[in-house]
Amino acid sequence: MRYLPLTEPDRQAMLAAIGVGSVDDLFEDVPKTAWLDAPIADLPNHQGEIEVERAMTAMAGENLSADSVPSFLGAGAYRHHVPATVDHLIQRGEFLTSYTPYQPEVTQGTLQYLFEFQTQVALLTGMDVANASMYDGATACAEAVMMANRATRRERAVMSGGLHPHYRDATRTLAHFTGFEVSIGDPDPMVDEDLTARIDDNTSCVVVQNPDLFGRVHDLSALADACHAKGALLIVAVTEVVSLGLLTPPGEMGADIVVAEGQSIGNPLGYGGPHVGLFATRDKLVRQMPGRLCGQTVDTEGRRGFVLTLSTREQHIRREKATSNICTNSGLCALAFTIHLSLLGEQGFLRLAETNHANAVKLADMLAAVPGVEVLNDSFFNEFAVRLPGPAATIVDRLAERGILAGVPAGRLFADRANLADLMLVTATELTTEGDMHALCDALREAL
Amino acid sequence: MGYDRNTPTHTGNRALDIEERLVFEQGSPGQSGVDLPPPAAVEPRLGAVARRRTVGLPGLSEPEVVRHYTRLSQKNLGIDTAMYPLGSCTMKHNPRLNEKMARLPGFADLHPMQPMSTVRGALRLIDTLADWLKMLTGMPAVAMSPGAGAHGELCGMMAIRAALEDRGEGQGQGRRRVLVPESAHGTNPATAAALGFTVDPIPADGRGRVDLAAFRAKLGPDVAAIMLTNPNTCGLFESDIIEIADAIHEAGGLFYCDGANFNAIVGRVRPGDLGIDAMHINLHKTFSTPHGGGGPGSGPVVLSAALAPFAPVPSVVHGPDGLTLVEHVGRDGAEKSFGRMKGFHGQMGMFVRALAYMLSHGADGLRQASGDAVLNANYVMARLQDVMSAPFAGPCMHEVLFDDHFLHDTGVSTLDFAKAMMDEGFHPMTMYFPLVVHGAMLIEPTESESRETLDGFVATMRALAERAKAGDAEYFHGAPYHTPRRRLDETTAARKPILRWRPEPETKAAAE
Numbered sequence: 034m035r036y037l038p039l040t041e042p043d044r045q046a047m048l049a050a051i052g053v054g055s056v057d058d059l060f061e062d063v064p065k066t067a068w069l070d071a072p073i074a075d076l077p078n079h080q081g082e083i084e085v086e087r088a089m090t091a092m093a094g095e096n097l098s099a100d101s102v103p104s105f106l107g108a109g110a111y112r113h114h115v116p117a118t119v120d121h122l123i124q125r126g127e128f129l130t131s132y133t134p135y136q137p138e139v140t141q142g143t144l145q146y147l148f149e150f151q152t153q154v155a156l157l158t159g160m161d162v163a164n165a166s167m168y169d170g171a172t173a174c175a176e177a178v179m180m181a182n183r184a185t186r187r188e189r190a191v192m193s194g195g196l197h198p199h200y201r202d203a204t205r206t207l208a209h210f211t212g213f214e215v216s217i218g219d220p221d222p223m224v225d226e227d228l229t230a231r232i233d234d235n236t237s238c239v240v241v242q243n244p245d246l247f248g249r250v251h252d253l254s255a256l257a258d259a260c261h262a263k264g265a266l267l268i269v270a271v272t273e274v275v276s277l278g279l280l281t282p283p284g285e286m287g288a289d290i291v292v293a294e295g296q297s298i299g300n301p302l303g304y305g306g307p308h309v310g311l312f313a314t315r316d317k318l319v320r321q322m323p324g325r326l327c328g329q330t331v332d333t334e335g336r337r338g339f340v341l342t343l344s345t346r347e348q349h350i351r352r353e354k355a356t357s358n359i360c361t362n363s364g365l366c367a368l369a370f371t372i373h374l375s376l377l378g379e380q381g382f383l384r385l386a387e388t389n390h391a392n393a394v395k396l397a398d399m400l401a402a403v404p405g406v407e408v409l410n411d412s413f414f415n416e417f418a419v420r421l422p423g424p425a426a427t428i429v430d431r432l433a434e435r436g437i438l439a440g441v442p443a444g445r446l447f448a449d450r451a452n453l454a455d456l457m458l459v460t461a462t463e464l465t466t467e468g469d470m471h472a473l474c475d476a477l478r479e480a481l
Numbered sequence: 482m483g484y485d486r487n488t489p490t491h492t493g494n495r496a497l498d499i500e501e502r503l504v505f506e507q508g509s510p511g512q513s514g515v516d517l518p519p520p521a522a523v524e525p526r527l528g529a530v531a532r533r534r535t536v537g538l539p540g541l542s543e544p545e546v547v548r549h550y551t552r553l554s555q556k557n558l559g560i561d562t563a564m565y566p567l568g569s570c571t572m573k574h575n576p577r578l579n580e581k582m583a584r585l586p587g588f589a590d591l592h593p594m595q596p597m598s599t600v601r602g603a604l605r606l607i608d609t610l611a612d613w614l615k616m617l618t619g620m621p622a623v624a625m626s627p628g629a630g631a632h633g634e635l636c637g638m639m640a641i642r643a644a645l646e647d648r649g650e651g652q653g654q655g656r657r658r659v660l661v662p663e664s665a666h667g668t669n670p671a672t673a674a675a676l677g678f679t680v681d682p683i684p685a686d687g688r689g690r691v692d693l694a695a696f697r698a699k700l701g702p703d704v705a706a707i708m709l710t711n712p713n714t715c716g717l718f719e720s721d722i723i724e725i726a727d728a729i730h731e732a733g734g735l736f737y738c739d740g741a742n743f744n745a746i747v748g749r750v751r752p753g754d755l756g757i758d759a760m761h762i763n764l765h766k767t768f769s770t771p772h773g774g775g776g777p778g779s780g781p782v783v784l785s786a787a788l789a790p791f792a793p794v795p796s797v798v799h800g801p802d803g804l805t806l807v808e809h810v811g812r813d814g815a816e817k818s819f820g821r822m823k824g825f826h827g828q829m830g831m832f833v834r835a836l837a838y839m840l841s842h843g844a845d846g847l848r849q850a851s852g853d854a855v856l857n858a859n860y861v862m863a864r865l866q867d868v869m870s871a872p873f874a875g876p877c878m879h880e881v882l883f884d885d886h887f888l889h890d891t892g893v894s895t896l897d898f899a900k901a902m903m904d905e906g907f908h909p910m911t912m913y914f915p916l917v918v919h920g921a922m923l924i925e926p927t928e929s930e931s932r933e934t935l936d937g938f939v940a941t942m943r944a945l946a947e948r949a950k951a952g953d954a955e956y957f958h959g960a961p962y963h964t965p966r967r968r969l970d971e972t973t974a975a976r977k978p979i980l981r982w983r984p985e986p987e988t989k990a991a992a993e
Contacts, residue, residue: 034849036574037928038930038932039857044853053876056856059859060718060746063750066754067755069749072843078844086581088840089836090587093586095605096603104592106595110592112590124580127555127556127557127558127562128773129559129575130575131557131560132565132908136908139903140556142553142556148980148981156536165775169628169823171823172823197824199823200824206793206821210639211677212677251528281530281533304593305826305827307628307830308824309777330974330979332968339969352670352671353674355671358631361778362775368550372550375514375538376543377513378512379538380510380511381514384517385515387520390525391521394524397526411526430596
């Protein structure tokens with residue numbers, strides 16, 4: 034077996050040094066009734082690289098990869114171009130095969146990029162500080178609500194109907210088990226919801242997505258003021274982080290916590306994971322924050338260096354009194370994010386956002402000209418909702434047969450909302466060509 | 482001339498050890514490492530919230546970016562660099578085949594909301610991995626979506642809460658107490674407490690196992706579950722585990738097993754045969770998906786028949802049209818599901834890597850791997866126990882625990898000892914964990930180390946132990962000497978946190 038360095042003579046010599054006759058003897062504490070004498074039957078034995086590669090490639094071949102066809106899917110995961118440099122650098126073994134940087138003397142590489150990552154996230158969101166990442170946007174959202182509950186000592190979260198249902202549900206699951214209340218708005222792209230009216234004395238936070246699930250862009254300043262007037266925090270979720278290149282960051286509109294999905298920068302779609310949750314807040318709330326934090330300090334020779342810090346919030350120190358049970362972040366995905374953003378820089382990031390928006394505007398105009406298709410948005414960044422003259426899921430399936438990944442049917446996200454069944458979310462990015470747009474419009478003309 | 486190796490250089494660099502500024506301190510504003518064509522001119526539809534200010538990102542060309550991160554990488558120690566005997570963390574070899582497979586466009590470039598008809602292979606991969614996990618653990622069901630080990634714990638304990646609620650014992654004065662051994666990972670009590678349970682610690686006995694009598698005495702009608710790590714964090718198999726399972730079930734509670742150390746017993750013991758109800762599996766430990774400097778992980782949870790109906794959504798199921806995803810609670814077999822924990826369908830990229838690892842090893846190779854891991858740990862124990870101090874007798878499982886007794890009166894602490902290991906080219910072992918022994922040093926060599934490497938490690942540890950006992954405490958207090966940074970001031974870092982870079986004027990303003 035190519036991954037195992039011990040030879041049979043090694044094993045015999047080592048057993049002799051230990052003073053036992055066989056490896057099985059080392060398992061003497063295992064109850065006899067549970068001991069297996071032989072490898073588990075019904076599973077294949079070891080295989081070489083050629084065979085494994087062949088089997089995996091066959092499975093991959095059963096999928097229609099989004100790069101091979103015109104693709105317009107978004108709803109929380111976005112297909113963007115990742116420069117070749119990103120994937121090369123994150124595969125350097127010193128990054129890929131190191132552990133959480135608890136030993137800072139031998140992990141300054143990881144620590145410095147985390148410090149830079151935290152700075153980038155704070156700058157993008159317009160906030161004071163950010164942590165070293167979370168599992169994904171949805172879990173970051175749930176943790177943000179828990180943090181708001183701690184910070185305000187209140188136990189009720191008001192959630193916008195325009196919040197991604199996975200963010201809503203990840204939060205609702207925790208709410209059920211940890212015992213806080215959630216007030217959930219109706220998902221409806223045609224209605225401007227009144228979130229302020231739903232804030233009461235026990236409301237810890239209002240959670241709103243921008244652009245919202247249907248792509249609409251909101252000015253949240255008045256909502257932030259209303260939250261603060263009633264002692265609640267404003268949590269803003271951003272599922273498409275590229276939008277921050279063109280939109281006023283949540284921090285400038287008064288957000289207290291910003292959570293985001295960072296996948297769009299540096300990370301592939303990967304069928305939904307692993308992605309990377311971004312989490313930013315105000316200085317005054319930093320000690321309530323979940324997750325890892327990297328901080329700057331000096332070594333014994335006075336040189337600048339970095340360490341994980343404020344770990345007295347964390348489970349390995351605080352155990353049952355920790356702010357969260359989280360143990361890992363999404364380190365390597367955060368590295369991909371930070372490298373891609375470093376490559377883009379101010380100019381590249383702005384241009385990326387402009388290209389996304391320009392393509393989406395073009396696509397929206399083209400779709401609006403297709404008979405039977407109604408574009409619902411007045412405002413959007415790179416994603417918008419359209420109404421089709423029948424169930425969107427059926428039409429999407431029909432277009433998939435023709436090799437076009439048309440959009441996300443809203444009905445797949447909200448199984449219980451008949452009024453959303455005809456809606457489809459459509460995204461354009463820098464990868465969307467004019468040919469792709471024509472292909473979609475032509476296919477819709479024929480299918481409808 | 483008698484210049485020695487400590488002679489300062491002009492740059493402060495030492496050949497390949499190159500000082501690297503922050504990315505924010507480099508580049509020039511108009512520069513970029515990405516060429517994008519100018520966007521088409523359109524009338525913006527951003528509503529009233531177009532960005533008014535710049536973000537503040539630096540501009541670097543591609544070569545500058547490549548050099549920055551390459552230099553940073555060279556300040557890191559990885560498994561690729563050296564032996565990384567970090568107990569409980571399982572730093573085994575990360576095969577590159579697995580990386581290559583995860584990057585096949587048919588896996589990497591799939592959108593999670595594509596129609597099911599276009600992702601048959603992805604569903605088959607998840608289902609195949611689920612089958613392997615069920616067969617290796619002897620459990621009937623598995624929840625695939627948790628994003629990491631701690632997330633898996635949360636999943637398992639939520640399933641337990643949901644099952645208790647289902648039988649009317651979850652709320653109010655119901656079963657609220659969870660028994661957690663003192664040696665447990667910090668995530669165990671944190672998870673239980675996060676879900677509103679009261680944590681009740683169980684002491685260890687003189688053999689480093691759960692004190693069976695103390696455990697039995699704590700059982701009662703308010704006990705929801707026990708959370709037990711097996712093999713435990715002292716590196717020992719819980720020999721009374723079947724008695725523990727029977728007793729907790731008899732008392733009406735459920736058995737959560739922390740599967741962080743499953744790598745010690747894969748292919749040799751199936752946790753399902755031990756009577757557990759739930760166990761998370763850290764794919765990044767047992768099945769070698771890379772740790773990546775702190776994630777991403779993946780933490781599927783195997784479940785007993787009693788807990789399976791409460792598993793979170795989504796799940797891959799066999800339907801009339803083949804494999805499909807159940808994404809919503811309340812139907813299609815998810816009637817009692819406790820809900821969703823995470824966006825989309827789990828850590829697919831990690832699933833691909835883990836399955837490639839399993840197929841490569843096969844049933845025989847996995848059994849050999851756990852055997853070699855246990856053999857390596859026992860070999861280290863046998864070769865070091867005369868100079869270091871092992872609080873519990875062997876045989877151990879995949880990791881060996883020492884305490885700081887052998888450093889008594891030397892003035893050298895566990896931390897000092899660990900820092901000195903860095904200068905010798907080893908990552909330190911896990912320190913001060915588990916908490917049940919003084920100055921713990923937990924060494925997990927894994928199956929990836931050769932006998933030659935282990936012999937070198939043993940010789941180094943012996944030399945360091947002898948140096949400490951010879952009274953050279955000062956050397957240890959100053960260590961490490963040859964790392965990119967010496968010991969860092971963690972106290973100041975926590976007292977006056979600097980958590981981000983700020984431009985010069987802002988830094989000055991903040992100071993004033």
